[in-house]
Amino acid sequence: MSRSAILPNRGLADRLSALFWRRPRVLLLLLITPPLLWLGVVYLGSLGALLLQSFYSIDEFSGVVVEEFTLKTYGELFRAANMDIILRTLTMSASVTLASAVIGFPVAYFAARFARGRWKAVFYLGIMLPLWSSYLVKVYAWKLILAKEGIITWAADSVGLGFLLDAVLALPGVGGNSLSTSFIGTWLVFVYVWLPYMILPMQASLERVPVSMLEASSDLGATRGQTFRSVILPLAMPGVIAGSIFTFSLTMGDYIIPQIVGTSARFIGQAVYQLQGTAGNIPLAAAFAVVPILIMLVYLSLAKRGGAFDAL
Amino acid sequence: MTNAVTFHKVSRHYGKVKAVDAVDLSIAEGSFFAMLGPSGSGKTTCLRLISGFEKPTAGEIRIFGQDVSDTPPNRRSVNTVFQDYALFPHMNVRDNVAYGPMVAGVGKTERYAKAEEMLALVKLDGYGDRKPGQLSGGQRQRVALARALVNEPRVLLLDEPLGALDLKLREAMQDELKALQKRLGITFVFVTHDQHEALSMADQLAVFNEGKIAQIGSPSEVYDRPATPFVANFVGSSNVLPPSLTAQLGGAAAWASLRPEAIRLVAKGKGKMNGTVAALRYLGAGSRVSVMVGETEIAALVPAGEAAPEAGAEVGITFETSALHVMAGS
Amino acid sequence: MHSEARPSKGLTAAAIGGLLFLHLPILLIFLYAFTTEDRTYQFPPPGLTTKWFAVAWNRADIWPPLYLSLRVAAISTAMAMVLGTLVAAAMARSRFFGREQISLLIILPIALPGVITGMSLRSAFAIMDIPFSTLTIVMGHATFCIVIVYNNAVARFRRLSGAVLEASADLGANGFQSFRYVLLPNLGSALLAGGMLAFALSFDEVIVTTFTAGQQSTLPIWMLNELVRPRQRPVTNVVAIVVFVTTFFPILIAYYLTRGGSETAGGGK
Numbered sequence: 001m002s003r004s005a006i007l008p009n010r011g012l013a014d015r016l017s018a019l020f021w022r023r024p025r026v027l028l029l030l031l032i033t034p035p036l037l038w039l040g041v042v043y044l045g046s047l048g049a050l051l052l053q054s055f056y057s058i059d060e061f062s063g064v065v066v067e068e069f070t071l072k073t074y075g076e077l078f079r080a081a082n083m084d085i086i087l088r089t090l091t092m093s094a095s096v097t098l099a100s101a102v103i104g105f106p107v108a109y110f111a112a113r114f115a116r117g118r119w120k121a122v123f124y125l126g127i128m129l130p131l132w133s134s135y136l137v138k139v140y141a142w143k144l145i146l147a148k149e150g151i152i153t154w155a156a157d158s159v160g161l162g163f164l165l166d167a168v169l170a171l172p173g174v175g176g177n178s179l180s181t182s183f184i185g186t187w188l189v190f191v192y193v194w195l196p197y198m199i200l201p202m203q204a205s206l207e208r209v210p211v212s213m214l215e216a217s218s219d220l221g222a223t224r225g226q227t228f229r230s231v232i233l234p235l236a237m238p239g240v241i242a243g244s245i246f247t248f249s250l251t252m253g254d255y256i257i258p259q260i261v262g263t264s265a266r267f268i269g270q271a272v273y274q275l276q277g278t279a280g281n282i283p284l285a286a287a288f289a290v291v292p293i294l295i296m297l298v299y300l301s302l303a304k305r306g307g308a309f310d311a312l
Numbered sequence: 313m314t315n316a317v318t319f320h321k322v323s324r325h326y327g328k329v330k331a332v333d334a335v336d337l338s339i340a341e342g343s344f345f346a347m348l349g350p351s352g353s354g355k356t357t358c359l360r361l362i363s364g365f366e367k368p369t370a371g372e373i374r375i376f377g378q379d380v381s382d383t384p385p386n387r388r389s390v391n392t393v394f395q396d397y398a399l400f401p402h403m404n405v406r407d408n409v410a411y412g413p414m415v416a417g418v419g420k421t422e423r424y425a426k427a428e429e430m431l432a433l434v435k436l437d438g439y440g441d442r443k444p445g446q447l448s449g450g451q452r453q454r455v456a457l458a459r460a461l462v463n464e465p466r467v468l469l470l471d472e473p474l475g476a477l478d479l480k481l482r483e484a485m486q487d488e489l490k491a492l493q494k495r496l497g498i499t500f501v502f503v504t505h506d507q508h509e510a511l512s513m514a515d516q517l518a519v520f521n522e523g524k525i526a527q528i529g530s531p532s533e534v535y536d537r538p539a540t541p542f543v544a545n546f547v548g549s550s551n552v553l554p555p556s557l558t559a560q561l562g563g564a565a566a567w568a569s570l571r572p573e574a575i576r577l578v579a580k581g582k583g584k585m586n587g588t589v590a591a592l593r594y595l596g597a598g599s600r601v602s603v604m605v606g607e608t609e610i611a612a613l614v615p616a617g618e619a620a621p622e623a624g625a626e627v628g629i630t631f632e633t634s635a636l637h638v639m640a641g642s
Numbered sequence: 643m644h645s646e647a648r649p650s651k652g653l654t655a656a657a658i659g660g661l662l663f664l665h666l667p668i669l670l671i672f673l674y675a676f677t678t679e680d681r682t683y684q685f686p687p688p689g690l691t692t693k694w695f696a697v698a699w700n701r702a703d704i705w706p707p708l709y710l711s712l713r714v715a716a717i718s719t720a721m722a723m724v725l726g727t728l729v730a731a732a733m734a735r736s737r738f739f740g741r742e743q744i745s746l747l748i749i750l751p752i753a754l755p756g757v758i759t760g761m762s763l764r765s766a767f768a769i770m771d772i773p774f775s776t777l778t779i780v781m782g783h784a785t786f787c788i789v790i791v792y793n794n795a796v797a798r799f800r801r802l803s804g805a806v807l808e809a810s811a812d813l814g815a816n817g818f819q820s821f822r823y824v825l826l827p828n829l830g831s832a833l834l835a836g837g838m839l840a841f842a843l844s845f846d847e848v849i850v851t852t853f854t855a856g857q858q859s860t861l862p863i864w865m866l867n868e869l870v871r872p873r874q875r876p877v878t879n880v881v882a883i884v885v886f887v888t889t890f891f892p893i894l895i896a897y898y899l900t901r902g903g904s905e906t907a908g909g910g911k
Contacts, residue, residue, distance in 0.1 A: 005376040005466055007387040007814065014387070017816035021364075021384035024736065027817075031732035032744070035725040035788065039747050043785050046762035053765040065768075103660055110657030114649045123661070125897060130664040132839065132893045134846040136862050137882045140869060141667040144674055147683035151670065154685045195664060224650075245753075253755015256848060260869050269757045273852065276761060282768055289761040296754060365808055385811040392812045398805035402827045412813040415823070463814060 053286035063280055073283045077291070082271070086291055089268040093251040096190040097244045100198035103191065104243070108199045109232075112206035127203070131196035139257055142189040146261060148178035176263055186262035193257065194250050198243035205239025206232070241303045248299060252292045268292060314376060316341045316467050316499035317362055322371030324357050331357040333523040334371070339467075339501060339516070341376075344493050346510040347503045349520030350546065355503050358520070359469050362501065363392050376466060391465035393473045397456040399444040405431070405455050406440035412463040430458035433492075450481045457489075461496070468493075470502045474509065486513055507547045511535060519543050536571075537637050544569035544639065551575075551610050558638060561585065567639045574635035575612035577601065577621060583628025589621050603627060671886065675879035683875065698880040704864065708884075711861040714776065715844040718783035722840045725784070726791025727833060733792075734799030751786040759786060760853030767854070774856025782850040787840035794836030794900065795829065802828050835899040838892035846889050861885060 009015060020027040056065050057072045076082070111123035130138070145151050156165040169175040169182060176182030209232065217227040255269025266274075268288055275285035319337035323330065332354045339345045347355040360366040361373060364385035373380055380388055391412075399408050406427050407414075413423035431437055434454035444452055453473060460468060470489075474482045490513050493500045504510050510517050511531040519526045519534060519542075527539040538544035541552045551570040553561070558568040561584055580586050587603035587610060598615045610629060614620045621627050649657075675694055677687035698704060729748060733741065751759055763782050772778065806828070810820040848862035855863060861881065868878040 005378045005389045006380065006383050007389060009387070010816075013818045014816045017386065017818065018382075018384045020817055022382070028732055028736055028738065031728045035729040035732075035748075036744065038725055039751075039785070039788070042781055043751055043759075043762075044747070046759075046766040049766035049769050050758070050762040052769065103663070106653055106656035107660035110649060110653055114653075123657075125894075126661045126664065128897065129890070129893060130668075132842055132889065133668070134862075134882075134885045134889050136846060136848055136865050136869075137671060137886045138667065140865070140878070140882055141671050143869060144670050144683045144685075145667055147685075149682050149684045151685040192663070192667065195660075199660075249753065249755050253757040254849070255757060256866065260866075269755070269849075272757050272761050276764055276853070282765060285761060286765050289758050292755050293758060363808075363812060365811075385808070386814050386816050390812075392809070394805045394809055396803065396805060398803060398809040400806060400809070400824055411810070411815075411823070415810075415813065415815040415819045459809075459813065 050286050050289055053283050054290050056283040056286075058281050058283055065282055073287045076284055077287045082288075085266050085268060085271050085288075088265060089252055090295070092187065092190065092267065093248045095187060096194060096251045097198075097247045099187070099191045100195050100247045101202075101240050101244065104195055104199040104202060105236075105240075108202035108206055108236075108239070111199075112203045112209075113211075127196050127199050131200065135193065136256070138193050139189060139260055142185075142192060143180060143260055146178065146180035146185045146188070148180070150180075152179060180261050181263060183263060183265075186258050189257050189261050190251050190254070194247040197246035197250065198240075201242035201246075202236060202239040205242070206236050209235045245296075245299065245303055249292070249296050252295065314341045315339060315374075316343075316376060317501065318374045318377075319358070319361075320372045320374075322358075322361060322368045322373055324354075324361060324366055325369045330523045332361065332368075335523075335525055337518060337525065337528070339499060341499055342497050343515045344490065344500045344513060345502065346514035346517040347501065347520060348505070348507060348510040348517050348547070350505060353520035354523040355505075355518075355520040356471060359392075359471055359501065359503050362467065363390055363469055364388050389463075389465055390467045390469060391460040391463055392469040392471065393453075393456045393460045395471040395473070395475060397444075397452045399452060399455055399459070401444055403443075404440065405436070405442050405444065405447070408444065408455055409440075409458045409462055411459060416463075426462055427458075430462045431455075433461070434458045449476050450485070453477065453485065457492075465498065467499045467501060470500060472503055472505070474504075475506075482509075489513065511547070519547060521546075538569050538639060540639060541567050541569070544637075549611070553610075553636075554608060557585075557605065557608055558636070561636060562633070563636055563638050569637045569639060570610070570631065570635060572600065572611040572613040574631045575610070576630050577603070577612055577614060578628040578630050580626045580628050583630035585629050587627060587629060589623050589625045589627060592620060592623055603629060605629070668886070671879055671882050675876055675883055677876055680874050680876050694874075694876040694880050697874065698877045701877060704861075704877075704881060707859040707861045707864040710776065710779075710858060711845055714779050714783055714860060715841050717780050718787050718844045719837050719840045721780070721784040722787030722791045723833060723837050726788045726836060726840075727795050727829075729788070730792050730795035730799055734796055735804075748789050748792055752789050756786075756847075756849035757853075760850040763850070764853040774854065774858065776858065778854045778856070779851055779858070779860065782854045783844040783847060786847075786850065787844055790840045790843060791833065791836035794832045794839070794896075798829055798832035798900075831899040835896035838896040838899075842889035842892040842896075846885055 009018075053065075054073060055069050055071070056067055057070045058064070059066050107123070107127070111120070111127070115123045147153075153162070153165065156162045165179075168184065169177070169179070171184075174183040174187075176185070179185040179188070213231060213235075214227055217231045218224075222230065253269050255267060255273045258267045258270055268291060272285045272288045275281045275288065279285075315338045317337070317339040319335050322332060322335045322337075324332040335354070335358065337358070347358060349355045357366055361368055362375070364380065364383065368381070375388065375390060400411065403411070406424060409427040409430050410423040413426055418426070428437070428440065431440060434457050436451060436454050436458065439447070439451065439455075444455065447455065453476075456473070473489075474485050477485060486509060489500070502510075502513065511534075514531055516528065517531060517534055518528045521540075521542050527534055527543045529537075534543060534547055538547060538550065544550040544552050548571070551572060553568045553570060555565040555567060559565040561568075577583075585605055587605040589601055590604045590609065591602040593600040593602075596616070598613050599620045601612045601614055601620060603610045603612060612629065673687065674683065676690045676692060677684070678689035678691050679687060729744070733745065759782060763778070766772075767774070767778060802825075806824055807820055810824045811817075815823065846862050848860075848866055851860055851863060852866070859867070862885065865878060865881055865885065868875075868881075872878065
């Protein structure tokens, strides 16, 4: 045999491939540099700019941003009115998260344990489509539903439960003129919009519970209720926590929903939006935006301890 | 005779892990060479060093005398049958087999003709239009073989190619591979952890342990004259006698190996040593009897038809003196 | 012994109720596009008409936002597909120092509330005196679309056995041939699915956009203005249907493209 054990080089493509083979790091660097530059410069740079802005202040007379380091803006953040906004947002986020978990659990549990074949696909699409479909359209749908002249009032009146609706709306603090101008309305829309974000991770963690484990539990004499409390719920917990990261974070940062459905009481997102826009106070807007970041950092580190990241 | 592959002090270290450590190796052209060893012993890394998917951290690899240190896998005249076959899932069988000629720029008619020829070689004529997913494990294995042979490599590497097949199919493929290698006359380098496979197929075999080669030789050399207790143990589950026992039997004070089939069990006191039967295992073609001689367990093979002793019985052990192989290594 | 092979009636009802809760509200959007009442959200509609589709078609203020949204979504998706695929390829093929940090960095734009991404970009534009333009909108969208493409691509990379690329090289293909003949055909559908989802996400994004658009209006911003100050309410419904359909089909296609794998699209938004 006269054939060489080494095949000939066929040009530039071969030579480049050989270079990547000899130095795999070169290829890695070529691959990762453009996305890293983008995320590092555009995104991290912007986050840095946000932080920087929050340490600037605004000149009260001229309304011009003073580009000097100061803690004045953060001091402003701790005014009673602003603290109210933060507390209101946190309360809303917590109650939305809780409701999403309660409403979402049966769906996730059913989809993970009992849905088979075609039903599995129905449940999957049934959760995924609302997750991805237009946010604004979903909010708008609820504007229609909750309107004073809308379907809920009509339905309550048709079955003679109008008095119940009136009683709910008369509740102090959460009620209002109509559902679409009440705290309850805002809460309902939040729950609706973020519910799929809770269901998917819950379903993922429930799917990892082996059926044999449930059978073992009932074999050992546990009732359904006991199995649920002592086996299913603890195993589903990482999923619930993972889901709660989404529902909590998304509620905390939203400013469209309370603007369209709800009272005039503001949330953090609205405050940020109005301060940077009409009020032109970018430093205070930035300081407000830092609040959810800090809260989410704390939340994430707690969740990490709960093992939630395995369910993501 | 030229050597197809030579390793000169080749090492592949990953940090502190020495996957392959200063290995010297020559594989003769046209031979069927087996690399045998437990998982993690370095045999697969050696194969990947030949194909170029791993680069040595030290040493030199030559293929037909040419240094390939700077040659990427696509330019080595070496092809591989991968462990999980690694067929291209989006291509049919014909395109899989014709892939090598295609990337080399061979025209469609010619490369398809070549693919059909290779498929005929592995007895898969008429399967060209199927997708890999529609084939059985054995058929996939043949496609992988045809695909690797189409480029007419000078060395064919096989990475545990029969591992995923069931016993019957595996035995049939062993014969076929052997016949194919004879017919094509190419060097086959075959990685396996199955000592029977290595012994029955290879002309030469290297036994790997912890990144080093424990012994290289023909199957009978390795089987009959294991160089170290590890080889004795791994190749054919031989009895390994400690130096004290070897000396007691009249040999030098060194480790020795003794094949179970070389031992005959006799009445107590009539043999070279005495022991107590600890356990019996019926194997069909005979029984494997474990005899405790002091602290050492000695296995003996009693052919079917002969009376096997019962557990707890005191027996004598005897064998031809030439069967006792004193090892050099420790 | 009772096995839990069958769900209880209560659980079935709650599960189906949950699904209906997620889907029924959308139907009202369709119904209200046909109502004759254009000043309130009266239910049931006093009468039905199809005239609003024609009215919407002739409203000059709808077309520019629609064009802008399509343009922004197309550009952002293209950028995200390139950047997301690159980073997925890098992350899938090797372990290196800082890998964990990079994966966190990719996920951050959707893990943090949109208002933060929006406000951050707004702060950066303010500090650097960058005027608002289509480009500023695209910068925001591309950033959060990268993770969508990345998620789809990296899952497929993981499923694609590494030995397949080795086999290609073994048979004589250089890196570019392996990319063209092996990697791309196997990655294609996952990339397309990622692109579809990125497009859907960008097309209807409003939170970040309001911070980066300045005076320009994307279709969602147009809708938001109509929600706050309604005129001809059914026209808004017609637009809502357009937005819904424009995002619905890419999502459905993405699902079918990746169905059957462990990495079905949409697992994480």
